[in-house]
Amino acid sequence: MVVAHDDLQRWHLVALAVTVVVAAAHLAVMPQWRYRVHRWEATASAVYTQAGWFSQERRIAPISRIQTVDTQRGPLEQLFGLSNVTITTASAAGPLKIHGLDRELAQTLVDDLVRAAELTRGDAT
Amino acid sequence: MSSQPQPQRQAAGVDERPAPPAADATPWRRLDPKMLVVQPLREVIRLLPLLAGILLAGSTTGRGGLWGLAGAGVAIVVGLLRWYTTTYRVAAGQVQVRRGLLRRETINVPLDRVRTVDISASPMHRILGLTRVTVGTGQSDLKRDSALRLDGLSAADAERLRAELLRRPDRVAAPSGAGEEVLAFAPPSWARYGPFTLSGFVTVFVVLGFAWRILSEARIDPRRLGPVTAGYRDVAAAPWLGAAVILAVLLALVAAASTIGYLLAFWGFRVVRSPDGSLQVARGLISTRSTTIEERRLRGAELSEPLLLRLVRGARLIAIATGLRVGRGAERGGTLLLPPAPREEAVRVAAAVLRTAEPVAAPLARHGAAAHRRRYTRVLTAWLVIVVVLLALSRLTPLPDWTLVASVVLLPAVAALAFDRYRSLGHALVGRVVVTSRGSLVRRRVMLASDGIIGWNLTRSFFQRRSGLATLVATTAAGRQAYPVQDVALDEAVRVADRAVPDLLAPFLVSEEPDPA
Numbered sequence: 001m002v003v004a005h006d007d008l009q010r011w012h013l014v015a016l017a018v019t020v021v022v023a024a025a026h027l028a029v030m031p032q033w034r035y036r037v038h039r040w041e042a043t044a045s046a047v048y049t050q051a052g053w054f055s056q057e058r059r060i061a062p063i064s065r066i067q068t069v070d071t072q073r074g075p076l077e078q079l080f081g082l083s084n085v086t087i088t089t090a091s092a093a094g095p096l097k098i099h100g101l102d103r104e105l106a107q108t109l110v111d112d113l114v115r116a117a118e119l120t121r122g123d124a125t
Numbered sequence: 126m127s128s129q130p131q132p133q134r135q136a137a138g139v140d141e142r143p144a145p146p147a148a149d150a151t152p153w154r155r156l157d158p159k160m161l162v163v164q165p166l167r168e169v170i171r172l173l174p175l176l177a178g179i180l181l182a183g184s185t186t187g188r189g190g191l192w193g194l195a196g197a198g199v200a201i202v203v204g205l206l207r208w209y210t211t212t213y214r215v216a217a218g219q220v221q222v223r224r225g226l227l228r229r230e231t232i233n234v235p236l237d238r239v240r241t242v243d244i245s246a247s248p249m250h251r252i253l254g255l256t257r258v259t260v261g262t263g264q265s266d267l268k269r270d271s272a273l274r275l276d277g278l279s280a281a282d283a284e285r286l287r288a289e290l291l292r293r294p295d296r297v298a299a300p301s302g303a304g305e306e307v308l309a310f311a312p313p314s315w316a317r318y319g320p321f322t323l324s325g326f327v328t329v330f331v332v333l334g335f336a337w338r339i340l341s342e343a344r345i346d347p348r349r350l351g352p353v354t355a356g357y358r359d360v361a362a363a364p365w366l367g368a369a370v371i372l373a374v375l376l377a378l379v380a381a382a383s384t385i386g387y388l389l390a391f392w393g394f395r396v397v398r399s400p401d402g403s404l405q406v407a408r409g410l411i412s413t414r415s416t417t418i419e420e421r422r423l424r425g426a427e428l429s430e431p432l433l434l435r436l437v438r439g440a441r442l443i444a445i446a447t448g449l450r451v452g453r454g455a456e457r458g459g460t461l462l463l464p465p466a467p468r469e470e471a472v473r474v475a476a477a478v479l480r481t482a483e484p485v486a487a488p489l490a491r492h493g494a495a496a497h498r499r500r501y502t503r504v505l506t507a508w509l510v511i512v513v514v515l516l517a518l519s520r521l522t523p524l525p526d527w528t529l530v531a532s533v534v535l536l537p538a539v540a541a542l543a544f545d546r547y548r549s550l551g552h553a554l555v556g557r558v559v560v561t562s563r564g565s566l567v568r569r570r571v572m573l574a575s576d577g578i579i580g581w582n583l584t585r586s587f588f589q590r591r592s593g594l595a596t597l598v599a600t601t602a603a604g605r606q607a608y609p610v611q612d613v614a615l616d617e618a619v620r621v622a623d624r625a626v627p628d629l630l631a632p633f634l635v636s637e638e639p640d641p642a
Contacts, residue, residue, distance in 0.1 A: 041633065043632050045628065045629070045632065046629055046632065046633075048633050054586065054587045055584065055585070055586040055587065056584070056585050056586075056590070057582055057583065057584045057585075058581075058582070058583040059580065059581070059582045059583075060580055060581050060583075060629060060630065060633065061579065061580035061600075062579070062580070062626075062629055065579040065580060089579045089580055089600065089602075090447070090579055090602035091579050091580065091600035091601050091602050091606045091607065092606040092607075093582070093598065093600045093601075093606040093607030094579065094580045094582065094600035094606075094607070096580075
């Protein structure tokens with residue numbers, strides 16, 4: 001395989017340009033798309049989430065099957081006063097995640113869910 | 126709440142209860158003293174290749190051998206210490222295990238969290254009348270599961286512990302042996318299905334690796350052995366014939382190893398239903414294993430048919446039970462309800478275990494033309510990517526001709542795969558049981574009781590949304606944790622989810638909202 005030095009440099013530039021264009025398009029499209037898709041709702045009996053963009057997923061779990069309710073806040077999220085809530089069930093396949101909630105709202109949600117889940121007996125499997 | 130970014134975890138009232146008072150008078154029990162013999166013996170056996178090498182070579186050349194011996198000595202001491210430090214008891218509704226020398230730990234598990242009890246015995250265990258007891262608690266944390274393993278109880282102690290662990294106050298103790306019902310029994314003739322599982326593949330390579338290690342420890346160069354040199358010359362003279370012969374020999378070895386492996390693992394395989402509401406699965410010729418699955422934990426069964434096994438109309442059956450993960454290996458981590466067997470037999474056992482013949486016999490609803498098309502587009506896309514990569518590579522560096530020839534020849538096989546994958550797709554709702562089927566290389570028909578379903582995930586990729594399809598995943602605490610109904614029409618997915626678990630989806634189905642993207 002013989003590739004001239006100039007040739008190689010040109011290929012590097014092409015690859016760089018493609019990367020920049022794809023990244024810019026991704027930045028312009030993905031966050032907005034995600035934001036439009038994201039939904040969540042918690043009723044007295046179940047929690048529902050919808051997330052994703054190119055591939056989308058809706059998850060639903062009954063309150064009676066909730067095992068733990070976690071909140072996480074990364075450095076950026078602390079800066080903006082946001083929280084992520086993760087609701088796990090006894091299934092390894094089914095944690096529900098709600099990203100970017102307002103901090104107080106997240107805490108209220110966590111308290112409500114924990115209180116509601118405590119009412120159910122059994123081991124939630 | 127602190128401002129630390131650490132996760133804050135709140136248990137929802139179902140976990141962690143207080144440990145029983147330490148002053149409980151129940152005595153702590155030890156492992157069987159015969160373990161003091163087993164542990165050193167086991168280390169010596171592990172060292173056999175090294176010892177054989179030393180003996181064959183006639184002298185201990187190099188430091189490697191010495192270091193190996195020193196390591197074994199340390200392992201033996203650690204093993205002996207483990208015996209002295211491990212104690213267990215069943216007290217105040219908990220099973221407790223204490224162990225560790227420098228870091229003492231006590232593991233408490235409430236008895237109502239015990240899902241399965243698994244008693245196994247290696248050949249050495251059997252000679253000395255010992256067993257190993259593994260208690261499955263169904264924690265999603267695998268480390269906790271392995272923590273509840275007591276290696277080295279006498280057979281009688283193990284039986285007593287099993288009875289203690291699975292005894293429930295609400296259950297009448299029945300005399301053992303009375304009212305037991307044999308649901309399945311595997312005769313040795315079923316070993317004919319062994320070669321179609323390819324389970325011997327691993328064995329053959331392990332044995333070859335073992336032989337290689339002995340040879341290299343003994344410093345024997347196999348290329349200098351007479352027959353090998355002669356064979357090597359023949360192969361070099363006719364490469365195609367040589368390759369065919371080697372392949373045939375390997376296949377024969379794998380088939381033989383698979384059959385032997387089948388006999389070793391599944392000799393006397395029996396599924397027995399006890400009147401106390403548990404299934405006991407016993408198996409094994411030299412190493413034996415007996416798993417107890419409580420029926421109230423049983424959430425369904427999975428009929429699995431690998432492609433090769435399907436050719437000879439065989440199938441195997443796997444239990445879906447909470448706290449019992451589907452493991453790897455021929456025994457599927459103790460979840461196996463029937464080893465590779467005639468398909469009719471697997472269907473019969475499924476019906477017997479589930480106490481209803483309907484889910485396993487019911488016809489399945491097909492997933493329609495869109496799902497059919499999607500099978501072809503997905504498989505062909507993967508094929509196309511490979512061909513494009515091959516073409517790109519061939520421009521950079523010369524590739525052997527057969528790679529491109531092979532990719533063209535593979536096209537019909539790829540199409541057949543897509544067709545078969547479509548044929549496998551199906552689902553049904555039979556009473557309170559969700560039935561779903563998919564897969565070609567391994568076709569799995571899953572029968573999952575809807576009270577074992579603890580949520581739904583509805584996944585739709587961009588392309589699935591365009592063709593009106595969705596993948597509906599039932600999440601559960603049992604078995605593989607997630608069982609998908611693949612590429613089903615969206616309204617059908619919602620209908621199945623709504624009817625299988627009533628009242629869960631209803632509040633969210635008020636109106637048909639337009640897709641947000």
